[in-house]
Amino acid sequence: MGEIKIAHMYPDLMNLYGDRGNLICLSQRLKWYGFNCKITPVSLGEDLDFNDIDFIFMGGGSDREQDLIYRDLWKRADRLWIEIEEGMPMLAICGAYQLLGKYYQALDGKIMQGLSFFDFYTEGEEKRLIGNIILEAEVTGEKVTVVGFENHGGRTYLNDSAIEPFGKVIKGYGNNGYDKTEGIFYKNLIGTYLHGPLLPKNPDIADFFIKVILMRKGIKLDKKLDNTIENFAHEQVKKMILAG
Amino acid sequence: MRGLRKITAMLTGKILLLLMKVLGRQGTVLPGKIARRIDPDILKKLAKNITEEIIVVTGTNGKTTTSNMIAQILTEEGYSIIHNRAGANMLTGITTAFIAGSDFTGRRRYHYAVLETDEANVPLLLREVKPRLLLITNFFRDQLDRYGELDYTVKMIKDAVRESSIELVLNADDPLMADFERYTGLCVWYYGFDDTDYDTLVSSESREGRYCVFCGNEISYRRYHYAQLGSFYCNKCGNHNPEPNFLARDLVMNPHLRFKINNIEIESYYQGFYNAYNILAAVSAAKLLGVENETIRKAIKSYIPRAGRMEVFNINGKETILILVKNPAGLNQTLTAMKHDKRRKNIFLALNDNAADGRDVSWIWDADVEIINETNYERIVCSGKRSGDIAVRIKYSGVSENTILIKTPLKEGIEAACSGEGETTYILSTYTALFPCRKILRRMHHKKASKEGEVFRLTE
The missing domain is CATH 3.90.190.20 (Mur ligase, C-terminal domain)
Known part of the structure; x- marks a missing residue:
């Protein structure tokens, strides 16, 4: 059986708050499903052949690193957009998510350009939005709860009401603390503020990506994993958030 | 009037301490908090009772062990000391430690104060006490959600000491401290490790300070001791570990720690590389305070760990x-x-x-x-x-x-x-x-x- 290839974009620069846990989760689950998985770190300026990749991951970074990443991604933007349009599964967290929009305006007024893949923008504010968060998402076709931890100064506003958010905020802040939207969902791409990390405690979302990866390779997933521990952790946090 | 304020603050603090003791509570913060409300200068005033020096210990990991060891060495040498407890390392906790150690009039004298404090608290503390030494253990990623990015904390500390005459005691193996000397212009003493048998040539992934503090280029490592501590250099600007004044070598970790610091033979029942660093930091401070080698050796060997x-x-x-x-x-x-x-x-x-x-x-x-x-x-x-x-x-x-x-x-x-x-x-x-x-x-x-x-x- 073929190997699953994951591109980890800028692991040196973009890895905050345990985001690498998403890749630990995907590669372990793929292994338990019976597939080998190879994670390729991609650094600034390094060649990447998207034809050879089954999944793209980009974690959060601090403001200082955002600009470096933008300049590097800009050179790959055309190819990346084609891949997204063709259904490449991708997970972009926090700073990486913000980069998919039009721009990020920092507190001091400085504007950092984004890739403009989607019509949304982000404005930095002094008070950071920090805390546990719970969403309702429908990416799998069924309504599921998603739990995580958010920690962002930026407020993201979706200009285009046609953009589907990743989820609806049940408790927490989400994109901006006002409109109850969190993240974006487009084809097989999820952009989100959720750390935690996202995938280990939300096995439905992890399996959504795995199913897409395999489907694009013409493989149907019929095996089921035991999610007792993952579900326990999910419910434990959920209970705590809803109670507090 | 000012004297009355101090005495009222002292009395209240003392009574609260006593009350909490009777109630079986750990009164490490509240007495200081209330006393500071009555007399905001109480810590400043009590700090004047220190006849020799004040030593402040900060950093992400190891500050409790390091400051406890300094306290142990100074006690072994026969000095009287004020020392705040683990966990009570904000201004209120430090004030409580001074109140607990003092008499009702707030006049009892001590030779030394060894104060452990949270990184983010350093600027506030330095406004109230004037230490001779500020010792920093390391800067690791820790509780980012409380204080924001590590860079910010580091800069705050650098700015806080800039206009002072403090001597810094720094970890030569931590690349995040490499620009303290140039930035502050202060007298800096470094401690660090020579190559050890436990070093690795590749890093674990969870390290901070991947970029040169001078030029922003990614830094390279000749060897890692642990986490981001190691023998580093920058390919672009030539920045590398400063020469340590206190060099640890010949490290043996099994069954317990043994190594040399300059010419002192160290033996401890502690385990782990991080504890070797704590000991090295404590011994460096003790040497700077003029403690005899034999006292240091004995104090470290007999040191018994505290909770956790x-x-x-x-x-x-x-x-x-x-x-x-x-x-x-x-x-x-x-x-x-x-x-x-x-x-x-x-x-x-x-x-x-x-x-x-x-x-x-x-x-x-x-x-x-x-x-x-x-x-x-x-x-x-x-x-x-x-x-x-x-x-x-x-x-x-x-x-x-x-x-x-x-x-x-x-x-x-x-x-x-x-x-x-x-x-x-x-x-x-x-x-x-x-x-x-x-x-x-x-x-x-x-x-x-x-x-x-x-x-x-x-x-x-």
């Missing part, structure tokens, strides 16, 4: 070791120390997410928990408010599900761990679960077991 710094209990005839873990670097080091202990183990981990632990528990994914596979475990019990999160982390490190037991209440968890088949039990806990765990262990501790100090010996 590898405290040992005897439960059902088995050695049970309590360890505080609070961030990725600390957890990595603890797991590595457990790997070196070859005995079959029951492992217990308690993860809480209260304010003092950090609300965000994602740090467990930045730690290399995969090391747990080499620790010769029999069972792993997951406990605390976030027992689920730690259980998931352990499952994804490759541990078989049947070996993982979730027991959220601490008492049930500890009992389940201690009843395992392992020859020894390791109890790992985050900050707010530590004291409850300790209380449970103390109760279970075999009554006939000898005094705490005497059972402390990790490996025969």
Whole structure:
């Protein structure tokens, strides 16, 4: 059986708050499903052949690193957009998510350009939005709860009401603390503020990506994993958030 | 009038201390807090009772152990000292320590004050006390959700000392401290490690300070001691480790720590590279204060750890070791120390997410928990408010599900761990679960077991 290839974009620069846990989760689950998985770190300026990749991951970074990443991604933007349009599964967290929009305006007024893949923008504010968060998402076709931890100064506003958010905020802040939207969902791409990390405690979302990866390779997933521990952790946090 | 204010503040503080003692509470913060409301200058005034020097210890990891060791060395040399307790390391806790040590009129004199403080608290503290030495252990990623990015904290400390005449005692192996000397223009003393047999040539992933503090280029390493501490250099601007004034060499970690600092032979019952750094930092400070080599050697050798710094209990005839873990670097080091202990183990981990632990528990994914596979475990019990999160982390490190037991209440968890088949039990806990765990262990501790100090010996 073929190997699953994951591109980890800028692991040196973009890895905050345990985001690498998403890749630990995907590669372990793929292994338990019976597939080998190879994670390729991609650094600034390094060649990447998207034809050879089954999944793209980009974690959060601090403001200082955002600009470096933008300049590097800009050179790959055309190819990346084609891949997204063709259904490449991708997970972009926090700073990486913000980069998919039009721009990020920092507190001091400085504007950092984004890739403009989607019509949304982000404005930095002094008070950071920090805390546990719970969403309702429908990416799998069924309504599921998603739990995580958010920690962002930026407020993201979706200009285009046609953009589907990743989820609806049940408790927490989400994109901006006002409109109850969190993240974006487009084809097989999820952009989100959720750390935690996202995938280990939300096995439905992890399996959504795995199913897409395999489907694009013409493989149907019929095996089921035991999610007792993952579900326990999910419910434990959920209970705590809803109670507090 | 000003004298009256001080006396009122002292009296109130003293009475509160007494009250809390009667109530059986740990009065480490409140008396200082109230006394500061009555007399905002109380700490400034009491700090004048220090006849020799004030030493401030800060940094991400190891500040408690390091400051306790400095206190121990100074006591061994016959000095009287004021020293704040672990956890009470904000201004209120430090004020409480001064009130507790002083008499009612606030005039009792002490030779030294050894003050442990949180990194973010350094600028505030320096407005009230004038230390001779500021010792920094290291800068690791820790509780980012409380203070924002590490860069900001580091800069705040640099700015706070800039206009002072403080002498800095810095870790030569931490690339995040490399520009302190140039930025502040202060007198700097460095401590650091020579090459050791435990170094690695590749890094673990969870390190900070990947970029040169001078030019922003990615820094390279000749060797890593642990985390981002090591022998580093910058390819672009030539920045590299400063020459240490206190150089540690010939490190042996098994069965316990032995090494040389300049010409002092050090032996300690502690384990782990991070503790070797704590000892090195403490000894450097002691040498700068003029303490004799023989006193230092004796104080370090007889040093007995405090709560959670590898405290040992005897439960059902088995050695049970309590360890505080609070961030990725600390957890990595603890797991590595457990790997070196070859005995079959029951492992217990308690993860809480209260304010003092950090609300965000994602740090467990930045730690290399995969090391747990080499620790010769029999069972792993997951406990605390976030027992689920730690259980998931352990499952994804490759541990078989049947070996993982979730027991959220601490008492049930500890009992389940201690009843395992392992020859020894390791109890790992985050900050707010530590004291409850300790209380449970103390109760279970075999009554006939000898005094705490005497059972402390990790490996025969």
